Amino acid sequence: MAKTKIKKPRRPRAETPRGFRDYFGQDVLQRNAMLARVAEVYHAHGFDPLESSAVETVEALGKFLPDVDRPNEGVFAWQDEDETWMALRYDLTAPLARVYAQHRRDLPNPYRRYAMGPVWRNEKPGPGRYRQFYQCDADTVGAGSVAADAEMCAMLGSALEATGIAADDYVIRVNNRKVLNGVMEVAGVLNPEDPEADAHARGIVLRAVDKLDRLGVSGLRDLLGAGRRDESGDFTEGAGLSPDQIAVILGFTDARRENGTATCAALRDLVGVSKAGLEGVQELETIAELLTAQGPAERIIIDPSVVRGLGYYTGPVFEAELTFEILDEKGRRIQLGSVAGGGRYDDLVTRFTGEKVPATGVSIGVDRLLAGLRAKGRLADNTQGPVVVTVMDRDRTADYQAMAAELRAGGIRAEVFMGGGNMAKQLKYADQRVSPVAVIEGGNERERGVVQIKDLALGARLAANIETHDDWKAQPAQMEVVRSDLVAEVRAMLARAGG
């Protein structure tokens, strides 16, 4: 290097932090519209809205303490002035457990609430995975009956359809943790007398079963046995089960039959010897009956391979999945996974009160569902901008404001140009906003009591055929109207453009 460069002071980088996103107009409008539809369904079923704080104490959130060794995982947490550990909520269920425990004397029983909003997870982001995302939940706290679980499944179906998912574009797969526990008893990795033993192996079994649809039977077999090495060379620890034990698990995951009744009968044969397993099968049978009565039975599949993570679920679990293919901008298939899920968690409030409080709920992954709706073209196009009233004569801003106000009073979205610059700048702005119409009134028009209104979309279409400079100057998409007819004429122009 011959030249020595003078170092400039470093400026802050204008970047969205890693794992986060900025949502612009269209995204926000589409999400709000979708959430409003889901909320309407929840509300119609009798659930009340609840907005709890975005920050909780780490103690209330539960097991995820800040981990110095693995700062990339877990919650966003910090220590308050009084040294209490605080954290951003990582889901909407843990805060509900806290709210219920705190206010249970004043809340109706059962307490039915819905909630929606962002949650935060301090994890490594991945494709389609961010560190802030939206959830939209409904839960019933204080109802132990399977009817409450069946209601969740039915309501989830209604909510999905309300957002624009067609009845044949999704399925809800239902299983029961008790059945999973039953099969693990039969396989000899769960002893009801000593429930702590073999917990590690059970974790591996559950995770492995959860991956069945992605890895296939042979991958599952490897994970249940010695372990699995994937094509990248990475090794995943196996559960170390014997061939006989593996056969029990595989027989179970293969127990899905042509309909729910047959599946339940098959499961009864497999896990009926276990008390918990039998109870789980009976619950599944009841859910299937209730859902048949409530309507959406054909969208509901009893599927033994549904696991729903390792978390707090204690009974029925379910998962909604979109059944159509989704392609990304490069035409590749996207694996969307489940867009919603839920289940029964009877132990969550116990941490606070010592009492057993049964609860069941559903959670919709808002961003995933939006991706699905977008792929299906079921989201409204909100890109169109307002009518722009251009400013020819700066001294008469009040007159222009009056025009915009008249348009708004007539139900038309409108604004006066607030920037600086000539007519070219103003129309360029309107173009960038995807404005349908621009309004122009200069001294000329003013004297004659008229205004120019310009159909911007039509102009763009006509421009494709422009050949001479005179054509370009002709402004065929523009018309002169009487000032007092402004609102009616703009409305007519919008109607022509829209139709």
Added chain:
RNA sequence: GCCGGCGUAGCUCAGUUGGUUAGAGCGCCUGAUUGUGGAUCAGGAGGUCAGUGGUUCGAGACCACUCGCUGGUACCA
């Protein structure tokens, strides 16, 4: 966390065995057009070649490390 691929202008990319002042298209700005976006033409701005260190007479290119993105995998309340 583990394994791989990739980082050149706002975007998409080219850049010869290492060799002058790093290019193109699109977009942006200005003008042709002092009252008109979108067509056309002319001109212009815009780059710490991700960063740091090294090899070399000479590095955008080669080497090492770091960071970022990306594909898979693991974890996922």
